Amino acid sequence: MRPEESWSLAIDVGTTFCVVAARRGQGEPQVVEIGGQRRVPSVIVVEDDGTLVVGQAAENLAAAQPARALRAPRTAWVTRRRSSSPGGCSTAPR
Numbered sequence: 001m002r003p004e005e006s007w008s009l010a011i012d013v014g015t016t017f018c019v020v021a022a023r024r025g026q027g028e029p030q031v032v033e034i035g036g037q038r039r040v041p042s043v044i045v046v047e048d049d050g051t052l053v054v055g056q057a058a059e060n061l062a063a064a065q066p067a068r069a070l071r072a073p074r075t076a077w078v079t080r081r082r083s084s085s086p087g088g089c090s091t092a093p094r
Contacts, residue, residue, distance in 0.1 A: 015072045018042050018055070044070045 008023045017039040020032040031038050040055035045068050047053060053061055062069035 013074045014042055015074055016042055042072055042074060044073050046070075 006025055008029075010021045010029070012019045012021075018041075019039045020034065021029045022032050023029040034040050035056055037056065041059040043054065043058040043062055045053040045058040045061045045065060047061075047068070058069065062071070
């Protein structure tokens with residue numbers, strides 16, 4: 001791939017919001033708008049059929065279905081990662 005065809009994608013999963021940025025070739029990174037917004041809420045909702053809803057749509061559903069909502073998923077991932085892994089061994093950074 002030629003340098004002018006390369007691209008990079010960065011995703012910042014924050015406690016409250018997520019932000020995505022992209023860079024094409026050697027250009028300057030640009031924040032990617034999702035649904036017209038430069039940042040989206042860090043919320044996940046699981047619907048009855050198992051469908052995952054994320055971002056602003058999840059934020060809207062979370063008000064009506066708080067038991068199905070995971071707010072601040074980054075915190076949950078970090079906490080779980082430090083406590084266990086599928087093999088039962090700790091995966092905490094050393």
